[in-house]
Amino acid sequence: MRGIRTCFGATCVHEDLDLDVHPGEILALVGASGCGKSVLLREMILLAHPTAGRVLLFGEEAQDLDESGANRLRQRIGITFQHGALFNSLTVAENIAVPLKEQTRLPARQIRDIAMLKLLLVGLPPDAASKYPSQLSGGMHKRAALARALAMDPDLLVLDEPGTGLDPVGAGALDDLILGLQGALGLTVVMSTHDLDSLWRVAHRVAFLGRRRILATGTPAELSAREEPELMAFFQGPRGAARSRAWNHG
Amino acid sequence: MPLSPSPPEVLDPGHGQAMSCDGPRLRWSPNGGTLVLSGRWTTLTLAGLGAAPPRPDSRGRHGRETAGPAAGAEADANAPLESPLPRPRNVPPRVPPTGASTITLDGRGLMALDTAGALQLHRLTEAMALQGLAVQLNGFAAPHLSLLTLVRERLAAAAESLAAIPPPSRPPVLERVGRGSWDWLLQSLGLLSFVGETALAFLRVLAHPGRLRWRQMLQVVELDGWRALPVLGMLSFLVGVVIAYQSGVQLRLYGGNLYVVDLVTLTVLRELGPLMTAIVVAGRSGSAYAAQIGTMMVTDEIDALRSIGVSPLDLLVLPKALGLILALPLLTVFANLAAVVGGMVMSALMLDLVPATFIRRIPEAVTLNTLMTGLAKAPVFAAAIALVGCYQGFLVRDGADSVGRHTTTSVVQAIVWVIVIDAAFSVVYSKLGI
Structure with missing residues (x-):
């Protein structure tokens, strides 16, 4: 992403923002609430368009794409939304099968087979397949959303606040899951997060969004040593400091 | 990969x-x-x-x-x-x-x-x-x-x-019939208790009129009354035209042109005016109530209200019901007027009945009683529409799909109830000899 500028009316959340995502890495996007993390993610996956600037996705200029071109790229991206956004009227298995049904011409039997595998991959029990999203706990909900995002075996996985609303144990398990899947499937993962633990644990690289641009990128350890006031506040604040210590000293 | x-x-x-x-x-x-x-x-x-x-x-x-x-x-x-x-x-x-x-x-x-x-x-x-x-x-x-x-x-x-998961099967007919009837029974009982709860809430408000949400109520009168005037006026006008035309075709054969006034005013004031109005409002407002409350159920707003100590009945249902009870008779008067004007226009065009004659004939055809028997139904219709709409809204569970389903049900049930109540009124009126 180059020179991104996003404005809503008179307020601009991004100004001349650059961000690179390397293949095969887990990039965490952090920053204060309302600094435009979700918007940036949405721009990355072609759901929203920046006011100005270029988005280069898999080597293609997003602005030049027509709708079918954009759809072709979207097949290679899996997304989970902040609130899950599972289709409530469909069972979990049907939810996972939706992208496969819409985007491919695989026979129904095979789609069911693949959907069940994705369900197992994200660590859901098989009997969750026939449940409706409203019958799932928060953690299972997140996992089901992840399974749907993985349905098409995307190259790029975009997770908007994957750990929000989970207890520490559940969030930790989800972190492990993301790490494990990323390792096994060779995914590129971009996630926005508030969770300091998952930041230290999962992210290969962290991009800090503040003052309307990417203030810094680097490993969690690098960023925690930086001296910009925003980064200090984030990493050396009462909550951040404890985490940094814990992770730096084993 | x-x-x-x-x-x-x-x-x-x-x-x-x-x-x-x-x-x-x-x-x-x-x-x-x-x-x-x-x-x-x-x-x-x-x-x-x-x-x-x-x-x-x-x-x-x-x-x-x-x-x-x-x-x-x-x-x-x-x-x-x-x-x-x-x-x-x-x-x-x-x-x-x-x-x-x-x-x-x-x-x-x-x-x-x-x-x-x-x-x-x-x-x-x-x-x-x-x-x-x-x-x-x-x-x-x-x-x-x-x-x-x-x-x-x-x-x-x-x-x-995986092997232990039973293959999905369709329950036998008898089971489905049973479940369907049971659900229907539960829902009917639920509606009954909902009506009861609302009545209790109404009594509480009567004891403390200051607690009535006047603003919300007047908003209902504006949104569901005032704003319904154009569509209701047009529909009623056309209904008047149709009645005048259909009866005119017959009456002309007997030379009884003047009696078109009787037919139009009587059917409109007693039956069609209140019924048309109720049906239009059921489609327009009953569905809106169901959708609004249903969406609030999905987003937990109803629970939020309860947690703040505000009864959803007081805030959402009573103002709607009372507002509609106030608005529907007024709408009915307007619909009656539009339909009679429609009949009058058609009579002038088809039967050469000048409007002055038409108007002079009205007092001979109908009395104030005719108007009142029609208008008396309107508040009952209004209560039924508002309560059915709100009740269906509260039945919504998890999701957009459910909102849509219950909105549809609210309109269907409201119209069914309106017609059933109308029939009941007819029976009562005939027993009373009105």
Whole structure:
């Protein structure tokens, strides 16, 4: 992403923002609430368009794409939304099968087979397949959303606040899951997060969004040593400091 | 699915182009006993999405096939498995040419493998194992191998519980009828208790009139009364026109043109005016109540209200019901007027009945009683519409789908109730001799 500028009316959340995502890495996007993390993610996956600037996705200029071109790229991206956004009227298995049904011409039997595998991959029990999203706990909900995002075996996985609303144990398990899947499937993962633990644990690289641009990128350890006031506040604040210590000293 | 090394912000360039001519392929090696995998085994290529048009020279005998589904049909005896689209059912278990009991899967030519591809391979080996063939993996890249292992482990771990899942079945007719009736009964009882609760809430408000949400109530009068005037006026006018026309056609035969006034005013004031108004409002406002409350249920706003100590009945239901009870009689008067004007216009055009004559005839055709018997129904209709709409809203559970369903139900039920109540009124009126 180059020179991104996003404005809503008179307020601009991004100004001349650059961000690179390397293949095969887990990039965490952090920053204060309302600094435009979700918007940036949405721009990355072609759901929203920046006011100005270029988005280069898999080597293609997003602005030049027509709708079918954009759809072709979207097949290679899996997304989970902040609130899950599972289709409530469909069972979990049907939810996972939706992208496969819409985007491919695989026979129904095979789609069911693949959907069940994705369900197992994200660590859901098989009997969750026939449940409706409203019958799932928060953690299972997140996992089901992840399974749907993985349905098409995307190259790029975009997770908007994957750990929000989970207890520490559940969030930790989800972190492990993301790490494990990323390792096994060779995914590129971009996630926005508030969770300091998952930041230290999962992210290969962290991009800090503040003052309307990417203030810094680097490993969690690098960023925690930086001296910009925003980064200090984030990493050396009462909550951040404890985490940094814990992770730096084993 | 390895991503090739590439400059920053460029993920795996050229993948989009490459996949179109590298569908999953599977063929026997010339010496038999070895299945050679090649191409990309991914969700997209398995689906034949990236299939390129067959090249003219592509149907040769030795593995120059395209990714198109048709290519497999051309395979001959030397290459029995050149199907580019291996599916769990139709691909695997053909006896290898040599009759060997061990099959080697050669993965050296495998360009890409994702979970869908791995699943496919897993099913393939499974099917061969079922035939008593031992399968050996050879030359797979490490990431491909670990992905295969992952898929195999996950499926194996869940095998028992997978088998334990009963196949989905449709309950027998009797059970469905029973459940349907039971649900219907519960819902009817629920509606009854909802009406009771609302009545209690109303009594509480009567004791403390200051607690009535006047603002919300007047808002209802504006939104569901005032703003309904144009559509209601037009519909009623047209209904008046139709009644005048239909009765005029008959009356003209007998020379009883003047009686069109009786027919129009009587049917409109007693029956059609209140009924039309109620039906329009049921469609317009009853559905809106159901959708509003239903959406609030989905987003937990109703629970939020309760937690703040505000009764949803007081805030949402009572103002709607009372507002509508106030608005519907007024709307009915307006609808009556519009319909009579419609009848008058039609009479003037078709029966040469000048409006002055028409108007002079009205007091002889109807009395104030006629108007009042019609108007008396309106508040009852209003209460039914508002309560059914709100009740259906509260029945909404989890999700957009449910909101839509209950909104539809609210309109259907409201209209049914309106007509049932109208019939009840007719019975009562005839007993009373009005």
